[in-house]
Amino acid sequence: MKNFAIIGAAGFIAERHLRAVKETGNRVVAATDTFDVMGRMDSFFPEAEFFLDFSKFEKFLSEEQKTDHPIEYISICSPNYLHAQHIQSALNNNAFAICEKPLVLYPEEIEAIEKAQLSTGKKVFNILQLRLHPTIIALREKIKNGPKDKSYDIDLTYITSRGKWYYKSWKGDIEKSGGIATNIGIHFFDMLQWIFGEVQNSIVHLYEADKAAGFLQLKNARVRWYLSLDNNDIPLEAKERGMRTYRSISVEGNEIEFSGGFTDLHTQTYQQILSGNGFGLEDARPCILLTHEIRNTKPVGAIGDFHPMVIK
Known part of the structure; x- marks a missing residue:
């Protein structure tokens, strides 16, 4: 013990x-x-x-x-x-x-x-628990065993509604939380690099207190991403079901469903660490550097290959 x-x-x-x-x-x-x-x-x-x-x-x-x-x-x-x-x-x-x-x-x-x-x-x-999610592991294996020179088209959308309290807490202070890309996006940025390779280019189209969007050119993927804390961004069909969080990743137009399977990922992470494995500083480094770059990049607006919700 x-x-x-x-x-x-x-x-x-x-x-x-x-x-x-x-x-x-x-x-x-x-x-x-x-x-x-x-x-x-x-x-x-x-x-x-x-x-x-x-x-x-x-x-x-x-x-x-x-x-x-x-x-x-x-x-x-x-x-x-x-x-x-x-x-x-x-x-x-x-x-x-x-x-x-x-x-x-x-x-x-x-x-x-x-x-x-x-x-x-x-x-x-x-704690990089998405790397232990069965669906994410399966996707990584599929990409790993697929064409070596293929560049996949990906759309990432993550909306998690937050009330007024959020902006008065440390989470609403970019100096304390790192802002929206760091606070709610870092797991996804880590996951995408883990599967599709390192970042070759990053463009920020939108960056505000409650939403951000951009484009990433990874080694094997082109990623349009959108993150939001605004309940108005929740798609109508999700709202009608009472959902305040919406998570979507599509690869080549095919939705990757991974809304479930999160219940014991922390326990699995601890098991990995206690058995001599676990994700260390070098694993975390790429997404820390990327989110630091994103929040310090001037947004270019709706130019180039941007996520559809930027226009909304």
């Missing part, structure tokens, strides 16, 4: 990490968050220490690392802009880090974590 700690234990995604630790037969011995209503801990690890003050959490951590039952893994579910700091804290306290997406926001943070990994001998793992 491995000992875990969790940073950002009150966040939405943290419950999946708590469940993953439990379902892999391990335990959380300490958790921290600035939010103090933490009843969810009672369903998973009621005996875990809990800290509102991060400095007290780090003090507890440093003391635990001197014992014969140290904390071996620290799961990071904090806001995006704190990831780099919390990864460094985990590595410097002689623990492996397991971090939610995006791993970090800025290229220079990648370099700092590289140095920390080298000096501590520990690693950071990123």
Whole structure:
């Protein structure tokens, strides 16, 4: 049984990490968050220490690392802009880090974590769960076994409605979240590069607080992408079914259905990490660099090969 700690234990995604630790037969011995209503801990690890003050959490951590039952893994579910700091804290306290997406926001943070990994001998793992989705794995195998010189035409559309609260939280602050392409798009950008190869060219057609669109030329694909937080963008047929999220990826005009199959992907990710695998810094690097480039690129408008919803 491995000992875990969790940073950002009150966040939405943290419950999946708590469940993953439990379902892999391990335990959380300490958790921290600035939010103090933490009843969810009672369903998973009621005996875990809990800290509102991060400095007290780090003090507890440093003391635990001197014992014969140290904390071996620290799961990071904090806001995006704190990831780099919390990864460094985990590595410097002689623990492996397991971090939610995006791993970090800025290229220079990648370099700092590289140095920390080298000096501590520990690693950071990123949650890139789409790489474990059965449908995505099947698509990758199909492309891998297909024509080597083919360039596929792809449309990516992801709309996930958000209310007014979103723009007043850290998620609505581009300096803290990285903006819409980073906050909700990074998994898809990672998945597309994992399947179709590295980015050769990127064009941004639209970039606003609640929506963004662009074009990617990958090694083996031409991708028109559109991301939105605006409920008005949800297609009518989806709205009529009460849906507030719409996800679509078409390859050569054929829809890739992967709306299901997400329930245990965090647990599978933890199993991979605990067995000596997992996705590390080098796996995360390409999508971090791409999203950083996207948010710092001036949109060109509806010019060239753009996603149909840009006109809408």
